[in-house]
Amino acid sequence: MTADVAPAIPTTRTPAPARRPLLNTRRLTDVLSHAYIWLCLIVFVLPFLALLGYSFTGPGGTRPAQNFAYVVSSFGDNLLWSLKISALTLVINVAVSLPAAYAIVRQSFPGKRLLFSVLTLPLYVPGAVIGISLVLTYNFTYHLTTSMWGLVLAMSLGTFPLMLTPLVVALKDLPIVFEEAAECLGATRWQTYRRIVLPLIGPGLSAGLLLCFIIVFNEYLVTLFVHPPGLTTAPLRVFNQIRTAGLSPTTAALAVTMQLISFAAVLLFFRLFGTRHLKGTYLL
């Protein structure tokens, strides 16, 4: 950025023809960077377009709409499960991470940094490892039969660091003077937390919610290990469908639907949280 801007000052001062080659370099950089952006777009978007196209084809002359009608009638349950699991996981993640982040940033206790490292460990553990260890734990240690709550806890275990980390960052950026001011004005700890801290770390909270939602909603591997019989989430169903029926247009339609729901959730999220909480905070 700065390297681009710096030569611009001499060129405006001295419109000498000797400066021309510099301008050409800049134009070349422009063209190259645009080309790069388009390349990225094509590489990333093309698979989705292919999927979308395939979902509208019908083997044996079925109409495209039938694929999606089938999705709605047959996969409705799976989508609902996915949404339910995601929502419960988010609630648990927030409930666990908010106090944890506050303690990590505002309190001092021995081994604080070690604790934070340990808490973020699940991020680096492969899904299959989490899955196996949870199956072992549920079945042999706790003697739990798998249930929906088992699945929710599994999701929470794998994703709460994604909630914790943005919250810790947001809290670290929040000057402590706001809390001190509130306390001096007579607010209790809870009032300070609810009316001052929580709104001001909104951006961190919304980032955490978004990350967790995307991961949990699309999680397949851990679900495969710990899902209870009769509970099949949408990603799991897609995989099963491919395994049994092959890559049919209806499978593609389901994949497209999931993609759209994820996408809509992200958009809705930015509408609801992202902008509202970013507005008027000390960051802007």
Next chain:
Amino acid sequence: MSTVRLASITKNYGATQAVHEIDLDVADGEFVTLLGPSGCGKTTTLRMIAGLVEPTGGRVFFDDQDVTFLPPRARNIGFVFQTPALFPHLSVADNVGFGLSVKRAKKPAIAARVEEMLALVGLTGYGARLPAQMSGGQQQRVALARVLATDPRVLLFDEPLSALDRNLRDTLKYSILDLQRRTAKTAIYVTHDQSEAFAISDRIVVMNAGQVEQIGTQMEIYLNPRTEFVAEFIGANNGLAGTVTGIEGVGEAARTIVASGELVLRCRSVALSPFGVGDSVIAYLRPEDVVVLQDGEAAEFENLVEGTIERVIFEGPTAQIRVDVGGRQLRADVSGSRRLSFPEGRGRVRLGFNDLTLIQAEPTNPAEPAGPADPAEPTGATGA
């Protein structure tokens, strides 16, 4: 509203002593300033009064109530921070009303109080704005309104003007004083800025290295500094280290004779500083008390020394003349039209002066100090 008493309050951070056994009595409605260089413990002291820092030892009393271990919210204080610290997500009105709303006051009551407070700080009609839409000075005034809204027992200020530019500081410090007088609240104000402290305080507490050096009115600490630190920190001063060689006269005419290098100084003897022959002392001489005499000018002074002009620094209302007297630099501040009559050059002049303040030299650093206490210090630092 309430008196404040500190009884040997102490704060240690590990092995470092931030505040050491400070005693202070603040009367009801009094405006007391804690003045000192950065790191002297003044802010820590204030935060202990607020309850934001728990003291290691000692007690804090509001009236007769021991508040040492009460949390800030239970003390009913108004704390104005270095930054306005307005809650950025709340409107100005919600900020001002925050203290009342956490006490579950009724909405109409809060609204009325907010209006009253905004009028008090001259910001009527700004209630709907967000803090980010206001200037730094306006924000600090909102912060004032916010603490006054809860009708606190004590107002505490932690360098509230240091983040503002100079002109704004000058007007706002008088607004603070005016508000304090009108509300008749006890106020404790922390600053490192002497002119601020001199402008608004009833009494000044000069602090250094976690301890109180001197407590007094502006005149007391300026004219009768008790310690080396106060003499050198407050305003500009010429310090001449020497030894007492004799006492002359009695009563009003009593003079202590001090030998400082080649100079023999006759200093007025203040009753509270009885020195004996052989004592190590520092004689302090304010630059504005030195009269610079050019050739042949007649004058009657108790002390008259001769020297060479080293530098003349024109500072507007005054000129600073630095004169080399027997290898030591003395600073004289000249005002009026005379300030224009000293061209830069190495002319010979005589310096006449009467009033020297004697202070017992601290045994730890006997070789200190000669020449102006702080050559970099601009004059007018103690002005206003």
